[in-house]
Amino acid sequence: MTDHLTPDTSTDGATSAAGGLLEQAVRSGSLAIALVDAQGTIVDATPAFIDLLPPEAVEAGGALRLDALFSPDDHRLAAGLASDGAGVLRIEHSGGPLALSLGSLQPVGRLVTLMPFLESPCIDKAVSDPLTGLGNRNALKQILAQWQAEADPEAERVVLMIDLDRFKQVNDTLGHPIGDDLLVHVAGRLERTLDGDGAVLRLGGDEMIVVYRDDDYPRQTERMAQAIVSRLARTFLIGGHQIDISASVGIACFDPEEGDTSRLLMHADLALYAAKTGGRNQYCFFEPHLESAAQARRDMEVRLRRALALEEFQLVYQPQISLSDGSISGFEALIRWVSEDHGVVLPAQFIGLAEEIGEIHAIGEWAIRTACREAAGWDAPYSVAVNVSPLQFEGGRLVTAVASALEESGLDPGRLELEITEEALIDKTREILEQLWTLREMGVCIAMDDFGTGYSSLGYLRNFPFSRLKIDQSFVGGAPDERSRTLVSAILVLANELDMTTIAGGVETEQQHQILTQSGCVRAQGHFFAPPMPPGAIAAYCAGVAKTVGAG
Amino acid sequence: MPERLRKLVYLSHATLGVEMRLLLPEVEDILATSRRRNAESGVTGALMFNHGYFAQVLEGRQDALEATFERIQMDERHDHVSILAYDIVPRRVFESWSMGWVGNDDGQTAGTFAGLTERVDRQTRELAGERIYSLLCRRMHDGGA
Numbered sequence: 133m134t135d136h137l138t139p140d141t142s143t144d145g146a147t148s149a150a151g152g153l154l155e156q157a158v159r160s161g162s163l164a165i166a167l168v169d170a171q172g173t174i175v176d177a178t179p180a181f182i183d184l185l186p187p188e189a190v191e192a193g194g195a196l197r198l199d200a201l202f203s204p205d206d207h208r209l210a211a212g213l214a215s216d217g218a219g220v221l222r223i224e225h226s227g228g229p230l231a232l233s234l235g236s237l238q239p240v241g242r243l244v245t246l247m248p249f250l251e252s253p254c255i256d257k258a259v260s261d262p263l264t265g266l267g268n269r270n271a272l273k274q275i276l277a278q279w280q281a282e283a284d285p286e287a288e289r290v291v292l293m294i295d296l297d298r299f300k301q302v303n304d305t306l307g308h309p310i311g312d313d314l315l316v317h318v319a320g321r322l323e324r325t326l327d328g329d330g331a332v333l334r335l336g337g338d339e340m341i342v343v344y345r346d347d348d349y350p351r352q353t354e355r356m357a358q359a360i361v362s363r364l365a366r367t368f369l370i371g372g373h374q375i376d377i378s379a380s381v382g383i384a385c386f387d388p389e390e391g392d393t394s395r396l397l398m399h400a401d402l403a404l405y406a407a408k409t410g411g412r413n414q415y416c417f418f419e420p421h422l423e424s425a426a427q428a429r430r431d432m433e434v435r436l437r438r439a440l441a442l443e444e445f446q447l448v449y450q451p452q453i454s455l456s457d458g459s460i461s462g463f464e465a466l467i468r469w470v471s472e473d474h475g476v477v478l479p480a481q482f483i484g485l486a487e488e489i490g491e492i493h494a495i496g497e498w499a500i501r502t503a504c505r506e507a508a509g510w511d512a513p514y515s516v517a518v519n520v521s522p523l524q525f526e527g528g529r530l531v532t533a534v535a536s537a538l539e540e541s542g543l544d545p546g547r548l549e550l551e552i553t554e555e556a557l558i559d560k561t562r563e564i565l566e567q568l569w570t571l572r573e574m575g576v577c578i579a580m581d582d583f584g585t586g587y588s589s590l591g592y593l594r595n596f597p598f599s600r601l602k603i604d605q606s607f608v609g610g611a612p613d614e615r616s617r618t619l620v621s622a623i624l625v626l627a628n629e630l631d632m633t634t635i636a637g638g639v640e641t642e643q644q645h646q647i648l649t650q651s652g653c654v655r656a657q658g659h660f661f662a663p664p665m666p667p668g669a670i671a672a673y674c675a676g677v678a679k680t681v682g683a684g
Numbered sequence: 685m686p687e688r689l690r691k692l693v694y695l696s697h698a699t700l701g702v703e704m705r706l707l708l709p710e711v712e713d714i715l716a717t718s719r720r721r722n723a724e725s726g727v728t729g730a731l732m733f734n735h736g737y738f739a740q741v742l743e744g745r746q747d748a749l750e751a752t753f754e755r756i757q758m759d760e761r762h763d764h765v766s767i768l769a770y771d772i773v774p775r776r777v778f779e780s781w782s783m784g785w786v787g788n789d790d791g792q793t794a795g796t797f798a799g800l801t802e803r804v805d806r807q808t809r810e811l812a813g814e815r816i817y818s819l820l821c822r823r824m825h826d827g828g829a
């Protein structure tokens with residue numbers, strides 16, 4: 133095919149030695165370059181160029197025609213040839229889009245090159261996300277600037293901020309390529325839901341937002357948010373995997389009075405946070421109280437981060453009583469935060485936040501260290517139970533922290549009992565079980581806390597030999613009813629069969645005490661026996677109990 | 685990359701109600717679209733409708749199957765799509781059809797669906813997947829289309 137295209141070197145007699153080398157390099161290289169005459173007939177071309185031509189490029193006389201690269205109704209080439217200037221045309225090709233660059237008209241003709249067509253990086257990447265093709269942060273800025281520039285009395289302008297509830301797990305378990313593919317699918321579903329009237333944007337990670345105008349606010353917005361939540365909750369099939377996620381949506385409206393558009397996003401973000409903390413897979417509208425709640429939370433966060441350094445934590449100890457003889461068998465260590473501004477704060481009010489901001493590791497380690505040290509100073513070898521948050525198993529620091537607390541204090545490992553909730557065992561069970569086994573091998577006791585409230589999966593009991601089951605106070609507290617009693621007895625039988633000892637929490641009345649004793653529960657704790665007490669009060673308390681037990 | 689053949693079986697709720705008169709044109713539309721698009725992308729299978737439920741088996745290359753499923757998943761004519769099987773298979777069962785239609789109403793198909801509530805546990809789901817799958821295969825080959 134190249135035969136009739138032998139280079140016509142006579143066109144330029146002044147070819148220098150250097151020019152000859154260049155020509156040689158071009159000819160043998162992979163660049164697709166051709167010389168065409170004013171009518172678009174190819175005068176000369178590199179093999180790479182000829183390879184890209186379709187068969188119909190060959191005219192009857194054997195000449196090659198450039199317009200064979202264009203469809204018959206595409207007149208751009210003719211227009212280009214008609215002008216003397218240069219230009220670039222995007223053309224479709226069986227191997228993907230090509231950029232055809234047409235050089236300006238020279239006395240010898242025009243140079244034409246073909247290259248793979250690349251989206252212009254300086255224009256498109258500036259406003260669009262390369263993975264999903266959605267607009268990015270810059271695109272959002274443009275939209276918000278436009279909103280600010282023009283009033284729209286007919287409609288509310290709305291931002292929906294979307295967060296995929298289990299995206300991280302997908303990335304962690306199936307890998308980033310599948311995670312990326314999932315984002316592309318999510319983008320597709322969002323665009324389909326929006327159906328052209330507004331924009332879907334990706335701000336980074338799995339953070340996507342939808343912006344549009346609602347001339348029937350809030351009805352259209354409610355429908356839209358609901359549709360997004362329900363469509364993203366539908367199963368995806370990606371790369372051979374079945375993927376189920378859900379989405380939370382936060383909604384905020386543009387306020388033309390407000391000069392700063394960053395507040396709009398902040399509002400959407402607060403609403404999103406409310407949707408997530410409200411249980412995920414749902415949408416929430418921004419409301420002003422969310423802002424004050426967030427402010428309060430931020431204040432608390434700042435204080436919590438300094439609480440350890442300011443030594444604002446204390447442990448108090450609640451006795452655990454042996455039901456067979458009323459003697460003390462141990463204490464549960466409970467943490468209190470005595471904050472300068474908030475007074476005494478109970479764990480329920482700050483542990484969740486500590487977990488969220490990662491302080492739980494340091495606080496949890498402090499609690500273990502302190503409990504070991506204080507217990508080591510007691511007059512009798514009572515056991516000491518310390519609560520461990522499921523998050524403390526992440527990062528693998530727990531085992532080391534326990535080992536060093538035991539070493540520093542010299543406490544017999546058998547006296548330390550770590551209480552974990554079932555929740556800890558739900559995800560990543562293997563990793564956690566390994567740590568539990570290590571702790572057990574060190575001689576530490578492991579108790580399952582709040583048994584009976586969560587999933588109460590018996591599988592957990594099979595997977596790990598807990599030393600103790602702690603029956604949740606909800607089965608014990610209040611007026612004793614028949615069903616709770618039956619459940620408690622069943623748990624006691626189960627524990628007994630599996631060689632676990634038992635403890636009941638939340639005992640408040642003599643009647644509850646009686647029932648538990650009769651059912652064969654081993655230990656109990658609660659206000660009926662004693663409230664939690666500061667470490668300094670333990671010695672006196674123990675002396676008092678010893679007297680009554682001795683007397684009785 | 686070798687062509688990876690998969691089989692997908694799902695069950696869904698028709699959102700169109702149960703009245704056949706209203707349903708039939710929609711079902712015909714679904715079938716027409718399916719036959720055309722599945723032929724284009726090399727997807728074969730069968731669709732069954734019964735008592736407000738759809739059941740469908742789709743076979744094809746993974747990519748083609750997943751793209752088809754994504755469209756189906758966004759179709760508002762049904763919801764609560766629950767996947768009963770998504771497996772690699774050595775060969776197709778529905779070789780010659782681009783979308784077969786297995787007719788409705790008889791005691792047997794009604795029975796197959798009636799036992800399936802929205803939240804079925806895993807084992808029941810797998811069993812149901814097998815049952816629906818073999819039911820569809822059998823009826824296709826008996827000329828139930």
Ligand SMILES: Cc1cc2nc3c(=O)[nH]c(=O)nc-3n(C[C@H](O)[C@H](O)[C@H](O)COP(=O)(O)O)c2cc1C
Nearest residue numbers: 714717718721722738740752755756759761762783
């Ligand atoms: C129960 C059911 C089964 C369907 N099966 C198929 C199918 O096998 N293939 C297909 O292309 N479309 C099928 N559709 C139709 C798709 O949902 C969708 O409407 C169609 O592919 C057109 O998609 P488009 O509007 O995104 O182009 C089915 C729809 C329903 C409700």
